[in-house]
Amino acid sequence: MTKNKSNYRPAVPPETKRDLYREAGNKCANPGCPNRLVELHHIHEWHVYQTHDAKHMIAICPTCHGHAHYGEMKIEESTIRSWKKARPNPSNTGYLYIEPGPPPRILMGRIYWNRKDGDGAIVFQLSARNQVSFRVIPGNILLASLVVSDPVGNAIVELRENHLIHARREGVKFEQRPGQLRVTVPATDEFVSCAMIDNFQTSYPLRLLVKEERITLIDIQVIDIGTVQVEGVWIEGDRAVVANADFVYIHRPGIGFNGWTGYDKVRGDKDLSNLPLVTFDGPLEISVMQAFFKIPAF
Numbered sequence: 001m002t003k004n005k006s007n008y009r010p011a012v013p014p015e016t017k018r019d020l021y022r023e024a025g026n027k028c029a030n031p032g033c034p035n036r037l038v039e040l041h042h043i044h045e046w047h048v049y050q051t052h053d054a055k056h057m058i059a060i061c062p063t064c065h066g067h068a069h070y071g072e073m074k075i076e077e078s079t080i081r082s083w084k085k086a087r088p089n090p091s092n093t094g095y096l097y098i099e100p101g102p103p104p105r106i107l108m109g110r111i112y113w114n115r116k117d118g119d120g121a122i123v124f125q126l127s128a129r130n131q132v133s134f135r136v137i138p139g140n141i142l143l144a145s146l147v148v149s150d151p152v153g154n155a156i157v158e159l160r161e162n163h164l165i166h167a168r169r170e171g172v173k174f175e176q177r178p179g180q181l182r183v184t185v186p187a188t189d190e191f192v193s194c195a196m197i198d199n200f201q202t203s204y205p206l207r208l209l210v211k212e213e214r215i216t217l218i219d220i221q222v223i224d225i226g227t228v229q230v231e232g233v234w235i236e237g238d239r240a241v242v243a244n245a246d247f248v249y250i251h252r253p254g255i256g257f258n259g260w261t262g263y264d265k266v267r268g269d270k271d272l273s274n275l276p277l278v279t280f281d282g283p284l285e286i287s288v289m290q291a292f293f294k295i296p297a298f
């Protein structure tokens with residue numbers, strides 16, 4: 001049987017695919033699009049040219065692909081060609097989209113934080129290099145600043161105005177899907193101070209945070225409209241804040257760890273509607289956690 005050329009379309013060779021994904025930085029080649037799931041677009045349409053020529057192909061996401069072919073905001077060929085500039089490295093950025101809608105809230109452990117009015121709140125600030133703050137614009141929430149640093153003060157993760165940058169560094173693993181960003185690191189003193197690692201290895205519930213010799217440094221997830229869950233580990237010298245889905249722990253010198261779980265009930269059923277809500281409308285110099293737990297500065 002002979003192949004009819006007009007109907008036969010061979011698969012794109014794996015090396016062509018790989019080169020095009022790399023060229024796009026392992027994300028959608030559209031610099032205005034955060035999508036990671038990509039497919040190959042033939043700038044020279046297959047049905048006309050019948051060739052898989054990388055010079056005339058590009059890795060873009062299915063949404064952008066749709067706009068390249070049709071749609072009210074069609075993406076012009078000249079625009080698509082302008083995206084075909086090889087990036088030197090895979091992208092090390094992510095973006096957290098939070099569907100707007102009242103009331104904007106941050107969930108840490110089993111406690112929600114929000115701000116009645118004003119333009120934001122510091123959840124806590126161990127230092128400029130280890131902190132969480134958020135900003136509220138009408139009906140919307142922005143993680144204004146979320147920074148996690150290593151023991152010598154180098155930022156491993158920085159999230160500003162919902163844009164995340166993670167360090168290009170051996171051992172740092174970044175995962176994302178729409179609505180969730182997660183960074184894990186090896187449980188070594190390169191990333192977490194020695195004294196704290198001992199706590200993580202031995203004391204319950206901190207050792208729950210270590211899985212397969214790795215610590216989840218930050219895990220941010222949009223769990224509802226306008227609502228973000230923040231889990232993570234922030235360490236500054238002998239002070240620390242640790243939050244996962246079930247608790248918030250604070251470590252202070254001379255005191256050790258204090259933990260808060262909100263309600264006693266485990267939130268395994270994911271019914272989060274009755275969790276305590278802490279509203280803060282005080283000055284920005286005081287963190288929400290400090291005011292709520294009535295503790296002196298961290």
Ligand SMILES: [Zn+2]
Binds near residue numbers: 034035063
């Ligand atoms: Zn795209």
